[in-house]
Amino acid sequence: MHHFMMFSLLVIIGLQVSVESAGIRSERSIDRYYRSELTVPNGGGWGSWGQREMCPAGTYAAGFSLRVEDPIQGDDTALNGIRLHCVASKGSSDSYRDYSSVQSDVGSWGRWTDIKWCPSGFLTAFQLRVERSQGDGDDTAANNILFRCSQGTLHGDGTNWGDWGTWSQTCEGKGICGLKTRIEVPQGRGDDTSLNDVIMYCCD
Numbered sequence: 001m002h003h004f005m006m007f008s009l010l011v012i013i014g015l016q017v018s019v020e021s022a023g024i025r026s027e028r029s030i031d032r033y034y035r036s037e038l039t040v041p042n043g044g045g046w047g048s049w050g051q052r053e054m055c056p057a058g059t060y061a062a063g064f065s066l067r068v069e070d071p072i073q074g075d076d077t078a079l080n081g082i083r084l085h086c087v088a089s090k091g092s093s094d095s096y097r098d099y100s101s102v103q104s105d106v107g108s109w110g111r112w113t114d115i116k117w118c119p120s121g122f123l124t125a126f127q128l129r130v131e132r133s134q135g136d137g138d139d140t141a142a143n144n145i146l147f148r149c150s151q152g153t154l155h156g157d158g159t160n161w162g163d164w165g166t167w168s169q170t171c172e173g174k175g176i177c178g179l180k181t182r183i184e185v186p187q188g189r190g191d192d193t194s195l196n197d198v199i200m201y202c203c204d
Contacts, residue, residue, distance in 0.1 A: 032057055034201040035173040042130045042165030043197025044141030047184030050105025052201065054178035055086030059100060060203065061176040062087045063117040064147060066156050069110035069194075077194035078131070078140040078159040080107030084123070084179055085115055104181040107194030113157040121150020122175025126200055131162030141184070141193035150175065171202035178203075 032054040055061060067081030083103040087096055096117055129144040144158025148167070178201035184193045 032178065032203065034177060034203050036169075036171065036202045038126060038168035038171065038176070038200040038202065040126070040128045040165050040168050040197075042128060042163075043182065044130055044193060045196065046139075046141060046193050047182050047196050049180055049182050049199075052178060052180045052199075053102045053104045054201065055084065055102055055203075056100050059086040059088045059177070060122040060174050061085065062122050062149075063096065063099070063115045064123065064145075064154070064156070065115045066113045066145065066158055067106055067110045068113060068158050069107075071159060076140050076159075076161075077107060077109050077192050078143040078161060079145070080110045080194045081105075081112075082145060082179060082181060082195070082198055083112070084176065085117075086177070102178065104179050104198075105183040106181070107183055108186055109192075109194060116154045116156070118147075118149035118154065119152045123147045123154075123200075124150055124171040124175050124202075125168050126176075126198075127164055127167050128198065129158065129160075129162050129164050130196075139191050139193050141196040142198070145198070168200065173202045173204040176200045176202055 061084040063085040065083045069077045083101050085099045085101050087099045125148040127146040128142055130142050131140045140161050143162050145156040147154045180199045182197040183195055
């Protein structure tokens with residue numbers, strides 16, 4: 001009996017250590033040091049902010065994809081998610097075979113678009129297309145995103161409601177390395193908007 005109790009205690013301790021270790025790894029994945037954050041003034045105001053999610057250490061976002069709901073002539077949500085694709089070094093756009101992907105909170109509707117890669121370097125700034133409040137009409141909030149790369153720009157495959165705002169500041173450091181999104185949860189019979197706003201993080 002005593003040996004059984006000791007064995008049970010060791011199992012419990014082992015499980016506790018395993019859970020604590022997993023928690024530490026999780027915290028480290030989102031607590032990568034960042035040098036600056038990028039925001040835009042025209043983001044939507046509905047919903048709540050998700051968790052900051054960062055590219056693995058030593059990697060930076062060189063591409064992105066979007067989760068977009070196509071127009072449905074009903075309760076449209078437009079842009080639902082943004083995913084960053086992170087690489088360690090720069091090659092041609094055809095050589096991005098070894099990459100990792102990160103995303104913050106994502107809405108419930110739509111499909112993911114194909115990845116768009118920078119022709120050179122990393123993502124360094126962004127611009128958001130947002131539809132202002134429609135009153136009693138159908139709100140969609142964020143519709144599309146435009147990224148500036150170290151060289152060139154990338155236009156997202158989002159929808160066309162709303163207007164483009166101003167550019168964010170340009171990254172201090174090598175490039176964008178993480179993001180945090182503002183998402184409105186499903187409203188049931190109410191008006192859904194899904195993704196409203198995003199903050200990008202830059203690393204050395």
